[in-house]
Amino acid sequence: MQETSVCRICDGEVTEFIDFGKQPLADRFVAPGSSAPEMFYRLAVGSCSTCTMVQLLEEVPRESMFHEEYPYHSSGSSRMREHFAATAQRFIDTELTGPDPFIVELGSNDGIMLGTVAKAGIRHLGVEPSGGVADLAAAHGVRVRKDFFEESTAADVRATDGPADVIFAANTLSHIPYMDSVLRGVTTLLAPNGVFVFEDPYFADIVRKTSFDQIYDEHFYFFTARSIQEMAARNGLELVDVERLPVHGGEVRYTLARAGARQPTPAVADLLAEEKSVQLTERHTLEGFQRSVLKTRDDLVKLLRELRDSGKVVAGYGATAKSATVLNYCGIDSDLISYVSDSTPAKQGRVTPGTHIPVVSPEAFADDYPDYAVLFAWNHAEEILAKEEAFQKAGGRWIRYVPEVHLA
Numbered sequence: 001m002q003e004t005s006v007c008r009i010c011d012g013e014v015t016e017f018i019d020f021g022k023q024p025l026a027d028r029f030v031a032p033g034s035s036a037p038e039m040f041y042r043l044a045v046g047s048c049s050t051c052t053m054v055q056l057l058e059e060v061p062r063e064s065m066f067h068e069e070y071p072y073h074s075s076g077s078s079r080m081r082e083h084f085a086a087t088a089q090r091f092i093d094t095e096l097t098g099p100d101p102f103i104v105e106l107g108s109n110d111g112i113m114l115g116t117v118a119k120a121g122i123r124h125l126g127v128e129p130s131g132g133v134a135d136l137a138a139a140h141g142v143r144v145r146k147d148f149f150e151e152s153t154a155a156d157v158r159a160t161d162g163p164a165d166v167i168f169a170a171n172t173l174s175h176i177p178y179m180d181s182v183l184r185g186v187t188t189l190l191a192p193n194g195v196f197v198f199e200d201p202y203f204a205d206i207v208r209k210t211s212f213d214q215i216y217d218e219h220f221y222f223f224t225a226r227s228i229q230e231m232a233a234r235n236g237l238e239l240v241d242v243e244r245l246p247v248h249g250g251e252v253r254y255t256l257a258r259a260g261a262r263q264p265t266p267a268v269a270d271l272l273a274e275e276k277s278v279q280l281t282e283r284h285t286l287e288g289f290q291r292s293v294l295k296t297r298d299d300l301v302k303l304l305r306e307l308r309d310s311g312k313v314v315a316g317y318g319a320t321a322k323s324a325t326v327l328n329y330c331g332i333d334s335d336l337i338s339y340v341s342d343s344t345p346a347k348q349g350r351v352t353p354g355t356h357i358p359v360v361s362p363e364a365f366a367d368d369y370p371d372y373a374v375l376f377a378w379n380h381a382e383e384i385l386a387k388e389e390a391f392q393k394a395g396g397r398w399i400r401y402v403p404e405v406h407l408a
Helices: 078-094 114-119 131-139 151-161 179-189 203-209 225-233 266-277 283-309 321-330 362-367 378-387 389-393
Strands: 004-006 013-024 040-048 054-056 102-106 123-127 164-170 190-201 237-245 251-258 314-317 372-375 397-400
Touching: 013 283, 013 321, 078 114, 078 164, 078 378, 102 114, 114 123, 123 151, 151 164, 151 179, 164 179, 179 190, 179 237, 190 203, 190 237, 203 283, 225 237, 225 251, 225 266, 237 266, 283 314, 283 321, 283 372, 283 397, 362 389, 372 378, 378 389, 378 397
Parallel strands: 102 123, 102 164, 164 190, 314 372, 372 397
Antiparallel strands: 004 013, 013 040, 040 054, 190 251, 237 251
16 A cells, blocks of 8 residues: 655655665665664655655654765766866856855765865855765865754854855755755845755656666655745745756756746746656656566566576676665675675775675776676766776676666
């Protein structure tokens, strides 16, 4: 029976459309043989019949996900470094041109975006609850406040620094269940003609590509232009621009302003119309997505079992948060994948959440190439394939599962 719950945005009815079962914290890599208990929760997703917001049905405590040892570093990808440098420069050229401008980033991670702003001598502040990555940003000259952003945080920042011309967030807003407090904070901190700009995975791309691994504990919401428009209107804000982005498997950059402060661009109406035409959050579309996910799961497990039974060595590439959903939902452990290669030192020597597959360095991957490698970090495929040409030259094959299971 499909479970229902109350929408965290509008109090409407949220009806479940897919359940990935019990899942561990996606970024909690434990030491081999650790006796510390792992936290599991039910990863189920539903959509609101009123505001259409797609959301998780069960919330994981924020302190469990974002902590001193949080291992994700935004600057680990050259493509993302280029992306955020360009984003910062765009703000510098357009929104931060007045006298003594001020920009605040929510979830500033290791300072990948604000570093460019800091070098330009512009007043800035990163609000980052994960202490380890916040320290990295500070070491590179970025001003950081170690905190979660909510209404009280915003009031304190405004009292100290004044209003913000830009509030920015990348792959952060979708992580925050308590959106009411965040948006009250935005309206508290934002200058009269300021903008709140955020970019997150786009639900339409998740459905189109069957990229179900975008769904894990840290992603509480899955945005569409329609749901963001509804959310903004309930908080005195207005959706005034949208931009499709190719990063992370497909995102949208949303721009909000105070209601009536700016004229919405034609791109807003265009994306709303596109979502309506494909009936993005209608029940039959969501049921079709569920069927596609089941097929991907079955096809991937079948292929891995066939390779194991034929004596082939299969590894994983990229111990991503996304891979936790794939591995645990599909029941894939070290019997099917011998190890996972990852360039993040904090993950190496540990095991994957829930399934306990060893995580090794790229150097260990290259020392004795496997026959096949499952590309979990598929959103960085172009960068990885260029880096790992020697793997294919040695006869290795990539296993891809987005948008469907295939060999490359």
